[in-house]
Amino acid sequence: MSVQAVVDKLKAKFGETVLETIEFRGETTVVVKKEEIVAVSTFLKEDVGFNFLTDLCGVDYMGQAPRFMVVYQLYNIATHTRLRVKAPVEESDTTIDTVSGVWATANWLERECWDLMGITFNNHPDPRRILLPADWEGHPLRKDYPVQGPDREPYQGRLQ
Amino acid sequence: MANHETMTINMGPQHPSTHGVLQLVLELDGEIVRKATPHIGFLHRGVEKLAEHRTYHQVLPLTDRLDYLAPMHNNLGYVLAVEKLLGITDEIPERAQVVRVLLAELTRLKSHLVWLACHALDIGAMTVFIYAFREREHIMNIYEKVSGARMTSNYFRVGGLSADFPEGLDKEIRDFIDTMPGHLDTYEGLLTGNKIWQKRIQNVGVISAEDAIDLGVTGPSLRGSGVDWDLRRDQPYSGYENYDFEVVVEQGCDTWARYVARLKEMRESCKIIYQALDKLKPGPILADAPKIVLPSKQDTVNTIEGLIHHFKIISEGFKPEAGEVYVGVENPKGEVGFYLVSDGSPRPHRMKIRPASFINLQALPKMVEGSMIADVVAVIGTLDIVLGEIDR
Numbered sequence: 001m002s003v004q005a006v007v008d009k010l011k012a013k014f015g016e017t018v019l020e021t022i023e024f025r026g027e028t029t030v031v032v033k034k035e036e037i038v039a040v041s042t043f044l045k046e047d048v049g050f051n052f053l054t055d056l057c058g059v060d061y062m063g064q065a066p067r068f069m070v071v072y073q074l075y076n077i078a079t080h081t082r083l084r085v086k087a088p089v090e091e092s093d094t095t096i097d098t099v100s101g102v103w104a105t106a107n108w109l110e111r112e113c114w115d116l117m118g119i120t121f122n123n124h125p126d127p128r129r130i131l132l133p134a135d136w137e138g139h140p141l142r143k144d145y146p147v148q149g150p151d152r153e154p155y156q157g158r159l160q
Numbered sequence: 161m162a163n164h165e166t167m168t169i170n171m172g173p174q175h176p177s178t179h180g181v182l183q184l185v186l187e188l189d190g191e192i193v194r195k196a197t198p199h200i201g202f203l204h205r206g207v208e209k210l211a212e213h214r215t216y217h218q219v220l221p222l223t224d225r226l227d228y229l230a231p232m233h234n235n236l237g238y239v240l241a242v243e244k245l246l247g248i249t250d251e252i253p254e255r256a257q258v259v260r261v262l263l264a265e266l267t268r269l270k271s272h273l274v275w276l277a278c279h280a281l282d283i284g285a286m287t288v289f290i291y292a293f294r295e296r297e298h299i300m301n302i303y304e305k306v307s308g309a310r311m312t313s314n315y316f317r318v319g320g321l322s323a324d325f326p327e328g329l330d331k332e333i334r335d336f337i338d339t340m341p342g343h344l345d346t347y348e349g350l351l352t353g354n355k356i357w358q359k360r361i362q363n364v365g366v367i368s369a370e371d372a373i374d375l376g377v378t379g380p381s382l383r384g385s386g387v388d389w390d391l392r393r394d395q396p397y398s399g400y401e402n403y404d405f406e407v408v409v410e411q412g413c414d415t416w417a418r419y420v421a422r423l424k425e426m427r428e429s430c431k432i433i434y435q436a437l438d439k440l441k442p443g444p445i446l447a448d449a450p451k452i453v454l455p456s457k458q459d460t461v462n463t464i465e466g467l468i469h470h471f472k473i474i475s476e477g478f479k480p481e482a483g484e485v486y487v488g489v490e491n492p493k494g495e496v497g498f499y500l501v502s503d504g505s506p507r508p509h510r511m512k513i514r515p516a517s518f519i520n521l522q523a524l525p526k527m528v529e530g531s532m533i534a535d536v537v538a539v540i541g542t543l544d545i546v547l548g549e550i551d552r
Contacts, residue, residue, distance in 0.1 A: 025485050027486065105519060131552075
């Protein structure tokens with residue numbers, strides 16, 4: 001099944017949940033509502049064969065609304081196709097449901113996303129920090145976290 | 161079972177067989193591991209955060225320091241991602257692509273040699289370590305002649321290579337690869353028929369194909385569980401589709417199968433290196449994209465355009481159009497991927513590295529729980545993890 005066919009099936013099944021489809025450099029990205037992320041993930045895994053979660057991460061678009069995107073890179077081992085799923089997360093409610101029940105890989109990746117980006121994954125089986133110490137304050141990959149460290153002025157860049 | 165107690169012990173972060181600063185908290189029932197909890201992050205340097213504050217060219221040296229046993233592969237993954245973001249994937253000259261494949265496969269040999277040496281050493285077979293490191297030293301010398309560095313190569317560039325492949329080195333590589341099958345026979349002679357080696361790794365660290373896929377395991381660790389998937393063949397990059405090689409798949413699901421798979425993979429790498437050496441023809445090494453690739457020193461000092469481009473690229477960098485790409489490459493340890501988000505500025509808005517070792521390590525508890533504590537050492541060895549990549 002081509003990626004386009006997958007996107008069509010996804011739209012047919014979930015309708016309004018699919019917010020946007022983006023094509024860039026031959027890669028397909030589907031933006032879905034975060035409330036339906038587990039249903040969408042289960043559908044993609046069970047019904048259209050995206051059995052492999054390659055990667056999961058958060059992206060901070062500070063200054064835009066919604067501020068965060070949780071990004072899922074999927075791979076279909078049978079057809080060797082990739083699909084990217086994104087779910088917007090508001091700054092006022094930085095939570096999203098865990099997909100670790102769909103792909104076990106998500107367990108550590110979601111822990112990392114919580115650790116570095118500060119997105120809470122509801123119902124996560126092991127919601128601890130993973131790379132930073134347990135008593136660390138803040139989430140370093142957020143754009144308002146200074147690169148030099150938490151007690152410094154935000155980095156302004158060399159060119160500004 | 162009233163007075164039946166388990167004991168919790170720390171393995172690492174200072175333990176010779178944890179390959180760096182990995183801490184495993186093991187809950188033991190006698191010698192049986194009931195629960196294993198990896199603790200990581202001791203080597204966290206914030207590479208992804210640092211990348212957001214550097215131009216695309218400046219990020220490249222950071223990637224050397226991820227999987228420091230296979231730096232060229234990390235470089236390759238990163239430059240391919242940036243090239244895709246820029247839309248210049250098709251403009252990379254033939255010679256640059258061939259050299260990339262050649263060095264990527266040498267890197268695979270190098271990384272697998274370290275895996276074999278350390279895996280055997282951990283289990284008690286010391287001799288192989290000495291032999292494998294002798295061959296690795298040879299590859300390091302080739303690295304040095306190509307890039308000037310033995311570990312942190314930083315050799316590939318967005319658009320091609322940083323310097324031309326040295327003249328005469330192809331003969332040296334060919335001579336070295338000619339000796340490689342003999343060396344591999346030596347290692348196998350020391351290990352494959354060895355009863356102690358067999359007993360230590362057969363039926364140890366078993367993981368089924370379904371579990372391995374569910375846990376995101378990639379690379380030889382996945383192919384040892386019978387999953388026929390190699391990005392070099394299935395999503396070819398850098399011209400891999402023009403090479404003739406076999407994807408090694410073993411059905412055993414245990415440490416033995418992964419051992420056999422990696423050794424066969426080294427022989428396949430030798431095949432690819434020969435083909436790459438045959439394809440190596442003189443030609444340009446950088447794409448014709450003056451706003452992206454640095455001009456040569458000659459052009460910089462002798463032409464006004466060269467000077468302007470040099471100044472612009474060094475001081476400001478290039479600006480890819482807004483968008484996002486993901487490129488995964490078949491690193492010796494598994495799939496290493498770079499997800500780049502551009503907002504149209506000269507620095508990545510976000511760079512996410514998909515670390516093969518990090519995700520493979522997640523399978524460790526599944527593989528060791530219920531087995532003996534001595535098997536933990538074998539399983540760490542067979543997963544072939546590098547903490548620089550896990551912690552980033």
